[in-house]
Amino acid sequence: MSDSTLKSRQVVLARYIHGHPSPEDFRTETIDIPAPGDGQLRVRTLYASVDPGALARLGGEASYVPPMALGDVMASAVVGEVVDSRHEQFSPGDLVVGSWGWCEVAVVGPKGLRKVEPGPEPLSAELGVFGIPGLTSYFSILELGKPRAGETVLVSSAAGAVGSVAGQIAKLQGARVVGIAGGPAKCAWVRELGFDEVLDYRAEKDLTAAIQRTCPEGVGVYLDNVGGAMLDAALLNMALRGRVVLSGLITEYGVPPEQRHGLKHTPRFITHRLRMEGFVVFDYADRFREARAALSRWVSEGKVKYREHVAEGLESAPSAFAGVFRGENLGRMLVRVGSPSRTPRAPS
C-alpha cells in the first residue's frame, strides 16, 4: 500500500430494489484509495447527484444503461476537485465533473471528465441547471416538444430539476405553461417561476378534470416526468396534433409491468393525431456545449431560475434518494460531500 493511500467512504448497493427505495437498500463502507496510476487522476467529491432515474438500474434489470450489481458504488454525476494527477491535462485543484458515484475519493481516467471553469453560479449548478437535468429540459422542449407561441405546454413534476427549467424554457418560446406539482409550497414556487397556472395534483380528486380546467384549449405539448395515471389523464386533454414527450416515469421505476397503471386513453392518439416520443438526453451529447451556453446566458439574464435541495454529507445520500420518491425535494436533489480547498465560486 502506498504512503499516499487515502481513506474513502463509499455508498454501495446492498440489495436489489423492487418498488420504492429505502436507505437500508444501501451500505456505507470505508476503503483505501491508492495513488493514481499513469494517465489517471485522484479526485475528491464535492457534490453528488441524486437521480430518480437511477432506480431503473437498481432492480437487477437493464435500463438504457446496464443494471448495477450488488456491491457497486451507487451511480451518480459528481463534481469534484483533483487531488493529484498523472495526466498532463489535469492538475491538483482543478474542478471536474464526472460520474464516479457516491464516494468521497476516487481514481478515474480522463474519459467523460469535464473541467469546470469558475463562474458566477455555485459549483453545484454543474449537476443541476447546467448538468443532466438542465440539458434534459433544453432538448425535451426545443427538440422534441417544439412548442409554438400561444400553445399550452403542460409539465409534470414542475418543481423538480427537469420540470422547473423546462417550463421556463417553454415560456421563453412564447408558450402558455401549466405545471403539475405536489403541495402548496412547490406550487407557489412554480408560480414564482412564471408558469401561467399550476395545479397541485395531491389536492385534486379528478386529475383529468383539473387538467381540463387549467388547459381549456387542450395541451399542445405534455412533458412527462411521471408516467402512470398522470400521463393517462394528460392524454385525454391533448389538443389536435399534440406531442407527448416522455422524459421520465417516476411512478413506474422499480414497478413490475403487471403492476403498472398502463395507458387507457390510446384512442386519443388517433382521434387527435397525437405523437408520443421518449428520449435519452445523451443522444444530444454533441450539442451539450451549445445547450450549456444557452442555459448559462438565460440564468445570467434572470430568465431561468433554479433551486437546489442539498442534503449534507455522503451518509445522507440513501435517504435523499428515498426522499425524491416521496417528493421531498424542491428543485435539484444533491448531496454535499466535501468542500473545495479554495473558494472557486461565489455562494448562491
Ligand SMILES: NC(=O)c1ccc[n+]([C@@H]2O[C@H](COP(=O)([O-])OP(=O)(O)OC[C@H]3O[C@@H](n4cnc5c(N)ncnc54)[C@H](OP(=O)(O)O)[C@@H]3O)[C@@H](O)[C@H]2O)c1
Ligand atoms: N430522458 C432522459 O434523458 C432523462 C434525463 C434526466 C432525468 N430524466 C427523468 O426526468 C424526471 C425528473 O427528474 P428530476 O431529476 O428532475 O427529478 P425531480 O423532478 O427533481 O424529482 C422527482 C419528483 O417527482 C415527483 N414525484 C415523485 N413521485 C411521484 C408520483 N407518484 N406522482 C407524481 N409525481 C411524483 C416528486 O415531486 P412532487 O412532490 O411534485 O410529486 C419528486 O420531487 C425523472 O423521471 C428522471 O428519470 C430523464
